[in-house]
Amino acid sequence: MSNNIENQKEFGITTWAVNNRKTVYLISFIIFLAGLGAYTSMPNESFPELQIPEIYVGVAYPGNSPEIIAEKITDPIEKELHSIKNVDEITSTSIDGYASIRVKFDFVVTPKQALQEVKTPLTRQDRKKISRQTYRLNQTFLKWTFLKCQF
16 A cells, blocks of 8 residues: 555645745745735826715614605605706615615716705705605604715
8 A cells, every 4th residue: 555655646846835835935925025016006097086976865764664764755855866967877775764865877977066966956945845745754863964985
């Protein structure tokens, strides 16, 4: 049996790597440092700034079911947002006590313009109008958040 083990072929590079572990670690570390150096010296043009015109509107109204949030908060807000120009898509999610609405614009609109276009129909007066449509929600518990997508 020992004769059988001695007659087996060896893989040259693998055997050398197993026998010279410290050298393999050193080569791996040098390759890592070279990659890190290449990454840090890469010009910024290789990583353009992405300006995606997406706005997220979050409305927190604790203590309500997803059905009430969808019917009384999300639907009226979506109706107001459908009047905005250059909107590609509006999607919403309603969970217990929170509504999340994503408004996706064409790329002709900058994120700053998109944020302003979403905030305009949802000003304080329109919020009150929306709340009146939503069977007199208690305004003290209704919290609004506007976020723009930035990379």
